[in-house]
Amino acid sequence: MNMRAKSQVSVEFIIILSVLFIILLVILGTVYKRNTLLNSRNTEMFAKQVALQFSSELNAVFLVGDGFNKSINLPPTLRDGTGYNISVFGTDHVVDIVWTKLKTRSYSVPIIPGNINGTTTNLNGQINVTNRLGVIQIN
């Protein structure tokens, strides 16, 4: 009788332990997924920050007028260390930023100037932006 009771406790214990373990796995899986999502949202925010800052500077150089010159410093990576490419497409009136973290993503910010010359793709580091009679020159 004593033996039977002991073995029953053991089987029930293992079953319940298994169920709890499965629940724990599900919780850990969900937390991992959400954490990944949160990290990717953070990276998106950092990318937006860089793109918005850059587009504001371009707009300012255009609106101030002919002869205005500004030096813009684009960070080598986003704040969380993710690499990125930023490009200006004058005829589309947008600044595009592309970054890869798990998958490649992009974000576009509108800009006012449409006539942009010089280096317009894969911009990085110290950039010189000049307004020459309404034409934005990027070096």
Added chain:
Amino acid sequence: MKKAQIISLDALVASLILITIITSSAMVWDYITEKSIFIDKSNDLEYVTRNALTLLLENEGDPYNWTTIPAGNFDSENIYVLGLGTLSDFELDVEKIKILVTLNETKYSEYLTLLGLRGYEFEFLVDYWLNNTFVNVYTVGTNPAVEAERQMSLIEYAIVNNTRSRIGLNVWQR
């Protein structure tokens, strides 16, 4: 035979409480995420609307005489900035507004590109201050769709055709 303690009512209640806490946390998390995405998209919409309105109001355009460009060449290759301004502050060129109204049917998609509004729709309104009320005189773009997911409206004031005017820009996403 004694039952094991582990399947007692206590364990059941504890499990229920745990599941309730986890489910509530997940729901709150989802709500916060959705809310932050909504706020983020609203901020984006406000930014593109403000950018488009600044583009329209705060410069003469590039080239400044873009109204002379034939309709066939009305695109972002020939017009760099669709500004409506004049050399006078707070004054808009009514001829430029009239051209936008005239070409609205055929060049609406070009307007979207020139205003940096790809992926959005817009309506630009010029209302004159007449007899102590604003009267709509010019409309460019299309009416905001009823099913618009989100919408942003900004208003500025300017002089158009020597008349005090209210300039409105509605931008929305389907």
